[in-house]
Amino acid sequence: MKEQTKAKIGDIQPFEKRVWLSSPTLHGEELEYIAEAYNTNWFSTAGANVEAVERLMCEKVGCGHAVALSSGTAAMHLAVRLAGVKRGDRVFCSDMTFVATANPIRYEGCEPIFIDTEYETWNMDPVALEKAFELYPDVKTVVAVHLYGTPGKVDEIKAICKRHNAVLIEDAAESFGASYKGIQTGSIGDYNVISFNGNKIITGSAGGVLLTDDGAAAARIRKWSTQAREAAPWYQHEELGYNYRMSNVIAGVVRGQYLHLEEHIAGKRAIYQRYKEGFKGLPVSMNPFDGINSEPNFWLSCLLIEPDAMCRQERGELTASYVSENGKSCPTEILETLAMFNAEGRPIWRPMHMQPMYSANPFVTREGLLNAGEGSSAVGRDGKPLDVGRDIFNRGVCLPSDNKMTAEQQDIVIKLVAGCFE
């Protein structure tokens, strides 16, 4: 850390209790629904809580059918299977995302082709998606995420999928409660996924849900998620199944949390706005969204450092370092500073095409295929970095966004970030 930074933030004490990126915020009703499951002995994968979660999700998201599952990843897996892929098929997938968007494509023996990111919402770039269809016209499945709770370019992506007769799988794991033109994420694609993992906007401690308007598809998911039993007096099986159903205990937690969804979103929005206000005058911007058409759930607040304000930062496969410089900073310096004061930030989700396990997969930018190794500093015809995901990863930081963080704590986080730019 720079000497001036140390001097400027020298009188700030580390947080006594860790300030988290995003941790479960519990309210008490969860326990009542768990107790109900306990007292009625519905302690397995059926019961009133599971039924309630499915009903509430349909109502809130505006989808015909919801199937409660053991995780968002399980839901993604079954969504990919529902899309009707065969082993060896190629599937287009958001590049800048959490790995659980992409892995289910591999579970089904298919090859993810990663589609680069745009700067306006940090989601799948429709221009790159269209390019990908030019290169691989046979692809019939697209998996698109709404990263950090911000809806992507929904109209453009839907139109492209429609034109190419492709199934759209929406990974709304992080974006429950966010909407685009008044339509909730989780109801936009053909098969849609929301997660209740411990760090999401509401949690079941674990769990996920698959949403679709297709009743027959929902019935298949119910069957596949309970070992694909046939209707027979004994265990009868004609196809491959999984143990992916949500427990009635977990569903109790989700049911209790659901009562606080809007409150959590309001809290996250306030956090985002406080950062935005607090960073005025610094060479950073917040993770952007389409202010006309979309209403994010503000799950995570992130900042992006202006290119001119970046100090030198070196990131290897497993390590990071930087060279401090007056008036400049970088994600590594900010994250180290936050950690020193017992606050949890995180790098932007490292894009899939930069992951060792996926670096050999095709990666399509707005100008076409980008070969591995070629990427890091290439510039597009518009003068902007060609590899947008890499650029956002290099310059972006996920900030502490926990619903339990107080305004006073957040003001300290803001001071720490400001200190990095001294």
Ligand SMILES: *Cc1c(COP(=O)(O)O)cnc(C)c1O
């Ligand atoms: C959390 C997450 C998932 C997976 O959900 P789990 O419930 O943790 O399995 C999938 N995609 C994205 C983008 C996520 O953030």
